[in-house]
Amino acid sequence: MDHKVETQVDFLQCLETDVCLYIMSFLDDTGDVVRASVVSRSWHRFVIANGLAKRLCLKAFPQLYNITDVVIASEGTVNSIEEKTNNAMEWEILERDHKVYAALLQALTRSKPGKPIYSAKFVRFRMGHPKSPREIGSDLHHLPLQRPADDKFVWTYTSPEFPMVQENRLQPFELPKPVLCVGGYLQIELLGRVQRQEMDGLFYICVCYVRVLGRPLFPAFEMDMVEPDGKLLLKYYPENLTSALQSSSSTEVPRLRHLEAEMLAERLGLLEDLLRGIQQGPNNPFIWDEDDDDEINGGLVL
Amino acid sequence: MAPKNKNPNGENVVPEVQQKKTQALILKSSDGEEFSISKSAAGLSVAIKNMMEDDCAGGVIPLPLVDGGTLARVITYLNKHAEDGASDEDKRKFDEEFLSGMEVDVLCDVALAGNYLDIRGLFHDVCQRIVNGMKNKSVEWVRKTFRIESDFTAEEEEQIKKEYAWAWEGVDSDAD
Structure with missing residues (x-):
């Protein structure tokens, strides 16, 4: 009774965002999240736009909720991105969050x-x-x-x-x-x-x-x-x-x-x-x- | 099974008490297939339960977002979970077998249906099952499983791998 031809199984493409988020919330390893971000451009966007690394990190360490902003020391200050458009800036912040929280979680939980x-x-x-x-x-x-x-x-x-x-x-x-x-x-x-x-x-x-x-x-x-x-x-x-x-x-x-x-x-x-x-x-x-x-x-x- | 409850004279005569337990509903899939299901089983879906309570069902409930194949699977699940004698252990075993036989595309369809019909247990288990296919697996393995073609350039991919080298340590081998 399969009436679809070669069903789309890239679930991030075919399921609603909240369903996708629910599915991805079962990922509990920061390495899995990082690798998911390399699967395709749309997966990359999904992982970063939804802050999966940050979510995972905060779930494991709720004490981090108090952190309001992160800076990557080697990449200069926040001011350097001020001239960009709002969207570009927002994306840059999301990308930075992804980088920092993924690395932090890895540092906190790395294997024995x-x-x-x-x-x-x-x-x-x-x-x-x-x-x-x-x-x-x-x-x-x-x-x-x-x-x-x-x-x-x-x-x-x-x-x-x-x-x-x-x-x-x-x-x-x-x-x-x-x-x-x-x-x-x-x-x-x-x-x-x-x-x-x-x-x-x-x-x-x-x-x-x-x-x-x-x-x-x-x-x-x-x-x-x-x-x-x-x-x-x-x-x-x-x-x-x-x-x-x-x-x-x-x-x-x-x-x-x-x-x-x-x-x-x-x-x-x-x-x-x-x-x-x-x-x-x-x-x-x-x-x-x-x-x-x-x-x-x-x-x-x- | 007839969707309407009438006696041979065409009058509505189903006793109300009896109606609750035995009466069946008809669920209609997006592709027009009709399935009969007991009210107690259908009630495990919060969405269907609401439709029954709102009395907008009229005996046949159309489910325009669920195709026949998926609906048949969902109904199998609901019937098992509504079974009077089934212990929690029975149900767990059933769930395990029920899901382990599904390909990823079927899992995705069932996830979508589970969410739409608001069957929490099913939705939860299916989502978890989908993700299990990604845990500690290589990027290539995930692409193959979900039939995704990479649109990254080799350089871009290499760049990310270099930056997050630790995420590529100890990943399962693709050899199944």
Whole structure:
């Protein structure tokens, strides 16, 4: 009952635009979108005029909705196109969006094998407490995490340097002997950089997942700081000693997060850092979140 | 099947309660073919349902945008999905087989019909099936599948490939 002769199957030609858009919305890979734009001139027009690359990018990373304009640094400023007609300008903007969002999405989601690992050469751990708990409070967010913050902390223990493997996996480190951590703060120092970022030639290091294994002495013992001179007061609660002695160090390997949650967190982390990098400009290195998993063993936390 | 509901004397006598379940509609394709379909099956199409409710149907619903071959396929789909005993699993299996047998041109026709008749599930599945033919495939493969002739010059194509070289990495081989 086929009454059409050699049916037209170039669906972008024969179906309505909203149907085509719906069909193309099932493309979820930026490479597929880019290749679709080379199929023919009409496909090229469709992909760019409808901003498929941008749609895909915003769907994956809704945080990008706040971007109102993009500029390709090597192609000069927006002003250079001012003299053109409205249509030509609009098209130029669409083409630029296509270029930039396709590249951005590719950078954010590129396949695993090509992913660089931003591990450090060595890792070192320090434990200690803030000089003034009142000043720090419970909010660590305002601390300059990229710097040691030595002026705000008293570090009572510094571990040896542990070499890190340049691999994207969980890496356990065991302290040579048990260490008492007074005050409950652990600092992880990533020493030496290996991975140079293709994009800007700068070095990046990062850590994605940390778990510290130890044994709490609380509630049998507690430490209070006597301000302002930073002296410590040790409190002993005899009635709680039994429970503190019974609690054993947790030695089981941490369960890996559900894959999906992990991927999501990774993507969001990646994006957040990328955006921070965008805000700060190329001269302020940002951390590109990757899975370098650390496990530290042997600390005693008080 | 007669489109009108009359007794041998020519009077309209179909009991209303019975009418709902058993009465059939006639769907008429763009090329004049008539198909009978139960109201419950036809009602899975939002567009047909609206036409039935508006009572502008009069027993025969003309569908000027759907040809006979496509309409027959759509009706097969609707009948399966309106089947009383069919479990979700049955329907999924049916959908899979139903779509996997279709060439791209048929898929496009069914997509168009699914959209026009507002059959969401069918439309969604067909669109997805069409796109699956493009995922991780080479440009040449897409052109062949959708019978498209490139009107880019070799230089233009090369230029784009050069600019987006990463999009050509790891693409499936055309050998099927």
